[in-house]
Amino acid sequence: MKAALLGTGRFTPENQQDDLPIIARIGALGSDREDRFLKTAFTALLYEEAGAKPSKIDHTLPGCPPETRQPAGDKITGLIHASLKDRNEVLFRYYLFRLVKSGKVLQSWLVPMVLNKALNSGKDRLQLLDACGQAGQWLCRLNPKWSTTPATAKGDENIWETGTLEERKTYLTSLRKTDPEGAIALLENTLAEENAGNRLIFVQLLSEGLSLRDEPFLQKLTSDKSQKVKETAFDLLKQIPGSALNHAYLExxxxxxxxxxxxxxxxxxxxxxxxxxxxxxxxxxxxxxxxxxxxxxxxxxxxxxxxxxxxxxxxxxxxxxxxxxxxxxxxxxxxxxxxxxxxxxxxxxxxxxxxxxxxxxxxxxxxxxxxxxxxxxEESERQAFYGRFLNNNLTGLLTYLFDDNYTPLPLKLAGDIIDYLIRFPYNVTQAVYHRLALHLPVAAFAKLQAVINDPRQDYQTRYFKTQASEMMRIKELIQQID
Structure with missing residues (x-):
């Protein structure tokens, strides 16, 4: 209805350029209402296309501190950029691992993309920020969107009061490792102010590093208003050797x-x-x-x-x-x-x-x-049992074997896994295939190449050939870094 009434006496839209002299001159014309409206609209459109004068800034931005570490080379930088564009989380994590291991930092032009990614990351946010070097710290101080990112990295105690739930979890987990009693003291002073969901989350984080020193605090939580918090407190008390509850179970x-x-x-x-x-x-x-x-x-x-x-x-x-x-x-x-x-x-x-x-x-x-x-x-003892998990729960076995250091699998086990996937190629996701490629020993790729050269063209074989080809491509990408 408003669109139909434009240019009439029934409806006149607000004009953001009312204070411009030319708008006043158009309004003073002796032409009819429609003509003045169209001229005003056209003038406003021209002003919008021309942009606006920049706001006057009466201060200068602080300069970025010099980087203390060497920037990454062009090859790994290009690979990181490609994995970010393709949203390939598996390869991005591997490239970041290689970057951190080399002791280098991201080239500055790539830092904003990684900072945006850090906003949505949980446990590895600090690692992402560290990879951004001085440029990352500098940008975080300038951009309000990134301003909360470095707080957790610095271990600022204020994060417990002002941070997001993920940041607070990270802070408490870190404090629990470095100062177990300090973590208990923190919860004793603040846990009552939290809602039931947060109380449960924070109490569950105490499962690492349990000791008799935690018993008095956990004992108090057995009368918490939340049934789940009470159950968690009892479960933690049960597994503390020497606690009253654990001793009662033993007796x-x-x-x-x-x-x-x-x-x-x-x-x-x-x-x-x-x-x-x-x-x-x-x-x-x-x-x-x-x-x-x-x-x-x-x-x-x-x-x-x-x-x-x-x-x-x-x-x-x-x-x-x-x-x-x-x-x-x-x-x-x-x-x-x-x-x-x-x-x-x-x-x-x-x-x-x-x-x-x-x-x-x-x-x-x-x-x-x-x-x-x-x-x-011991690792040598585990290998005898891998076979039973391979046949019954391959995804669980691979999740267990995949580590943060990308340790190569034993050659025989790698061969057995490939043989299994040839027969059941749909039992794992594409992301698992990609991660597997990062853990295969070099000698295992010959087996993959043999499958790729297999002349059979049934659907199952063709699907595995596609995955095997992608795994070979990942191997070539890795070799570019080396």
Whole structure:
């Protein structure tokens, strides 16, 4: 309706150039209203196309400090720029790794693009800022959009009061590593002011570096208004060796589990483990997260209680309390009729306390599928178990093997992975193929080239050939850096 009324007495739009003499002269013309409107509109359009006079600035910008590190070479700079334009996150992260490893910084013309990326990054924001060098620090002080970026990098304590949630998480995580007691003191003074979601996030960050010094603070949180915060506090208390709750779990297990000798073939004696049903748990333990009723059909409640308790007690401590060894204990437990019910809880204990004897025993059981069981083993010992995860959970295996240093995979394992992908090429994403290329040993690329030269043209083979060709291209890009 407004468009239809333009130029009439019913509607006249506001004109931003009303203070211009020429607009006043047009308004004073003796022509009709439509003519004056069209002349005014045309004049306003010309002014908009011509732009505006710049605002007067009465101060000078501070100069950029000289760079203390050498700028990156043209080759890696070009590769970083290409990965940013293509939004190839895998290659960008690798190129950044190589840049940081070389001790150089980005060329200044590329810094604004990387600073924009840092705004949307979480844990690696500091690394991105560091790669930008002095130019990055300088620009962050000038551009309000980037102004919050360096605060976390400097470890400014004000970030806890003024930063975003991600920045505060980064700050607390860093403080927890350098000053565990300081992190607890910070939360003691400020946690009550946070909403339930933030309280949960910050308490969860305390899982690294747990010690008895954290017990008083966590004990207070067991009465928090948020059920999830309470549950998290109980879970943290359970896994602190020597805490009151952890000790209560240990004592309960020593009553429920009994190792005794029995006659065997009327001649010899052997030790057996029994889960006793005549030693009920104290009611207070059920308030700490222990479920009263068994979830497993045909499994007695008291067995299910024992299984839950074992997930939180160090196998070495439990074995000593029962007068046996950790190896004997896991053998006893896996020999139980309810071993299937016990299994996930035994796995949690083995992973949580990195018990090598338990991890070894559980890795020989097909039901144990948690790849973190490998953490307790040496690298040479892990390789014997990679095959089972390759066939059952390749994505999980690759996620476990891919590290921040881009360590090459063992040649045999790399060959096995390629053989698997030839048969099941759709089981991983394109990004995983790209990341795999960065971890393949040089000798493994000959196998990829052989696949590319394969004359078969079925859909499955053609798809893998496409991925293999891209992996070969990535290898060539990497060689340009070298």
């Amino acid at each position: 309960a297990l020593t009553r429920v589990l009994e190792v005794r000798e029995e006659k065997h073939l009327l001649i010899t004696k052997k030790k057996v483990l029994t889960i006793r049903g005549d030693m009920p748990l104290d009611d207070g333990l059920f308030k700490t997260g222990i479920e009263r009723v068994s979830r497993e059909k045909g499994v007695e409640d008291y067995v299910y209680h024992a299984a839950q308790l074992m997930a939180w007690v160090d196998p070495v401590v439990l074995a000593n309390a029962l007068g046996t060894t950790e190896q004997q204990l896991i053998t006893f437990l896996l020999g139980q009729k309810a071993a299937g019910t016990l299994m996930p809880f035994l796995v949690r204990a083995a992973v949580r306390f990195r018990n090598k004897a338990w991890c070894f025993a559980l890795l020989h059981r097909e039901e144990a599928t948690d790849i973190r069981l490998l953490d307790a083993l």
